[in-house]
Amino acid sequence: MSSKRTRMVEKSNNKRQRVDLVSEFSINDHHDVLVEILRRLDGPSLCSAACVCRLWSAVARNDSIWEELCFRQVSPRPSLSIRSIVSALGGYRRLYFLCIRPVLERLPKIIWSRDQLQLSLSLYCVHYYERLYVGAWLGDAPPSSLMFLRKPVNVV
C-alpha cells in the first residue's frame, strides 16, 4: 500500500490539477526489487525474511532466490541446464533444505566444486525417485535415504 498525497497546484491556465507528491516508496509494491534484495541474503536471514508477512513469504518462494543461495559458493558456476532439472525434481528451495543446508551444517568449510554439487544433486534425485516411486511399494513409512541428512524439518 502506498500512501499518496496530493496537493492542489495552480497551473498556468488557471485550472487546478492534482499532482502526486513523491509517494512513499514501499518495497512491497516492487516485488522484483524485493527479489533482488532477498537473493543476496544468506540462509538464516532469508528464512527470517520469509516469516515477515504473507507477501514476503510468497515472494520468498521465488526459486531464483534459492538458486542463488544454493550456488553462491559453487565455483565454477553450474550451467543453466541444471535449472530445468532441479525444477523438475522439486525446485531449489527444497534442494537447499534437503541437501545443501545439512551439508553446510556438517561441513561448514566445504569447498563447493563440481563434485560436491554432483553429489548433492544425486542425493536429490534419489529422494525424488524414492518419494514418488518407491514409497507405495515399501509400505507404510515413506522411505527417505536422506533421513541421515535431515533433521525433522517440515519442508513443503
Added chain:
Amino acid sequence: MKRGHGETWDPQPQSQPPSGSCEGPSMVDKMADDSNMDELLEVLGYKVRSSEMAEVAQKLEQLEMVLSNDDVGSNVLNDTVHYNPSDLSNWVETMLSELNNPESSDLDPTRISEYGLSAIPGLSAFPKAEEGADEEASSKRIRLESVGSWGDPAVDSTRPRPVVVVDSQETGVRLVHALVACAEAIQQQDLNLADALVKSVGTLAASQAGAMGKVATYFSQGLARRIYTSDLLSGGSHVGPSFEEALQMHFYESCPYLKFAHFTANQAILEAVTTARRVHVIDLGLNQGMQWPALMQALAVRPGGPPSFRLTGVGPPQTESSDSLQELGWKLAQFAQAIGVEFEFKGLAAESLSDLEPEMFQTRPESETLVVNSVFELHRLLNRSGSIEKVLTTVKAVKPSIVTMVEQEANHNGVVFLDRFNEALHYYSSLFDSLEDSYGLPSQDRVMSEVYLGRQIVNVVAAEGTDRVERHETLAQWKVRMGSVGFDPVPLGSSAFKQASMLLSVFAGGDGYRVEENDGCLMLGWQTRPLITTSAWKLAGA
C-alpha cells in the same frame, strides 16, 4: 569389537538375581579419562592405571584368598554399597578393607533380626576381573557358598546355595570363543560337542546387548542349521525375490554402503562415456533401479546436452501376476521424461546370470557406447563351476566400454569351513558395528537391514553347494579372475573419491567410515576394516 558406550551391564540370567544394596555397575558412568589406563582392560570395561597394575593384581590375589576360604569372614561382606567396579583399584581396596574390618557383628547374615531381615552379601554382582593384561586369559567365576539369604529377605536363610556369577562384560569375549569353538567342532565333525556349544552360544548371545549380540545370534542360527539339518543344501529359508528386494531397499536407506557403490560406479561410467551420444547400460542386478536416476541426472547436466540413455535390466523371473521389471522400467521412464533425457528400457528376466546370451541384449555397437554394471551380483555365480567364466565371456562378447563392479571385500569362499567362519565373523561384526552407530534412523530400516545381513550370514555358515550363493571374494581374487578372462583395470578418478568422502562425512555416525583408494579401486570400510570395493574394468587392449 567396539563396545557401545551406552551398554549397561546385565548379570548373567543363570545367577541368582542380586538385589538390594549392590548397584550394577554401568558403563555409562565412566571415570574421567586418564590416559595411562591399561588399554586391554579398558576394552573389557575396567579402568586400571598401568602403573598400578602390579598392586591391583596383588590385592586381587588377596581378595581371592579371602573369598575362597569357606568361613564366615567371606559372608561379612556387608551391606555397604560398592560402586563403580570398573575403577578396579579403589574397588578392591574397599572390598579388602571391609573384609579386614568387619564393621559390626550386626552384619552377620546368619543372624536374623527382629524384622526377619538379614544382611545381603554384597559380592553377588561383583565378580573378579582378570588379572594382568591378557584379554584371552581364562575368565574366572566366583563360587560363593553362602550362608545367608540372597534377594528375598523373608526367605529362611539357612540353606546354602551355590551361586555361579559370570560377568557379562566378558561374555563378549566368551561369546566369540564359544562361536569359534563350535565352528571348530563342526570342522572336526564332532557334532555332539558342537550341539552342546551351540546351545550355550545361543544363551550367551541372547544376553549380550548391542551389535555383538545380534551378530552372534545370526551366527548361532547358521551354526544350528548346519548341525541339525542333515541336508546341507537347504541352508537358507527361501523367500520370494520381492522380499529380498525390500530388504535390500532398507539396507540402501539405513547405511551408506549401497549409495557409495552406486555413486562411485556412476562416476566411473560418466567418465567413460563423456563423448558418447548414445549410452546403453546393462545392469546385471536391477533391484529397484536406485542407481539410475542419479546417473540420468548427471548425464542430463552434461555440457552439450544429455545423450540418449538405454537401460537393460536383469531381474529374477517374473510371476504371472506382476511384472515388476516392466513397472520399474515405467517408473524410470517417467523420471527420465521429467528431467528431459531420452530413455529406453528393456527388462530381462533370468533365473541365473549364466542363462544370458550376448544376443539377448540386442546391442547396437555401431551407434551406442555400452556399459555393464554389477552390484553384488557376480559372487553368486561362484556356486557352480563354469558359471562365472560363462558370464564374463558373455560380458566380453558384447564389447562394453567399461564394466563397473561392486563386491564385498572379504573371502567367504574358502574351502575350509572354519576359515570361512572366522572371516565372516570378523566381517559381519564390523558391518553390524557400523549399523549400530547410525543414530536417528527409523528403526524399521535398521532392523530390516540386520535381517538382510543376517540372511547372508546364515547362507555363508549353513549352506553348501549350489545353495551357498554368498561367496564373497576379495579384490585381489577378483583381479586375478578378471585378468584371466581378458579385462584390464580402469582406475577410478579423484571425482569418485571426493564424492564418496563427502557422502560419508555427512552421513550420520560417519566417524567410523573410511574411504580408501586401493590401486585404482575404491574401498569403503568401517574403522580399519574395508567392507566393499568398487572397481572398473575394460577389455584388454581396448
